[in-house]
Amino acid sequence: MESIADGLGRTVDGYTWTYRIEDVDLDELSHLYRVAPLGDKPPAELATVFGNSMFTCFVHADGALVGAGRALADGVDCAYIGHVAVHPDHQGRGLGSAVMRRLVELAQGHKKIILYASPGAEAFYERLGFLRMKTAMGIWSDPDRAVGIGLLDRGDRPGD
Ligand SMILES: CC(C)(COP(=O)(O)OP(=O)(O)OC[C@H]1O[C@@H](n2cnc3c(N)ncnc32)[C@H](O)[C@@H]1OP(=O)(O)O)[C@@H](O)C(=O)NCCC(=O)NCCS
Structure with a gap:
């Protein structure tokens, strides 16, 4: 279990952090997005999306998955952060900020993080x-x- 700063001057304690999609139950990850809510994301799709991302981050509380995020990165130029979600029971405690901060740390060195x-x-x-x-x-x-x-x-396009 790690103590992690949320980047806003608070410390987020009591959570277990892991960084490999292989260590995560994909059905549980899909459920997390459904309840966050961040939409319907089937387990097989998540396996591909997270498997192809250079940096991934998962947070458990008492064995349950309560936070996740990923960064798709090329190692030099650009890292794209997505799929950041926190379980409603754990929102508003700094966990989403801590996930973001950890992904930004992992992606440090890229010319842009978007x-x-x-x-x-x-x-x-x-x-x-x-x-x-x-x-x-x-x-x-x-x-x-x-x-x-x-x-x-769509902006203002001639003919629209
Ligand atoms: C967005 C999300 C990841 C934030 O996680 P969290 O653990 O609740 O975030 P934190 O506790 O670190 O919040 C930090 C601050 O940002 C604010 N905040 C959280 N979600 C926000 C939102 N959608 N819009 C504006 N501010 C928000 C919080 O109020 C908090 O402010 P406070 O410290 O003054 O109370 C989480 O609410 C979530 O999973 N939401 C559902 C999915 C979603 O909307 N994702 C957005 C993708 S762009």
Whole structure:
């Protein structure tokens, strides 16, 4: 069990941290995303997503998985942080900040560490030192849904 700082001057105690997807129950990880809530993420998909990520981070309390996150990184230029979630019973205690801080530490040395926030969660990341990216753009598999929830903006295009 480690004592970890959340980056905001608090210490988060009583949690066990692990860093290998092989040590995690994928059904439990899928359940964590469902209840956080961060959507439906099937176990097989999570095995691929976490298995292909250079840095992964998991937090247990009394044997139960209560926090997770990952960074997809190329080792030099860019690390992308995603899949950060904390179980509702453990939210608001600094654990999400501690997971973020640990992933940023693991990704240190990359020229840029990037992420996108759920609409409304920007302040959470700003408090951890992230600045807004003024020209960030993306291609989503379901752009209509992403536009609908405020993640993407089609901008003002001639003919729209
Ligand atoms: C977002 C999440 C990971 C934060 O984890 P957490 O353990 O609750 O976070 P912390 O306790 O470290 O919160 C740190 C601060 O950020 C704030 N914060 C947490 N979630 C926030 C959000 N969605 N928007 C704005 N601020 C938020 C908290 O109020 C807290 O402020 P405080 O110290 O003044 O009370 C967690 O709430 C979660 O899993 N939410 C559901 C999934 C989700 O929305 N993820 C966002 C992905 S972009």
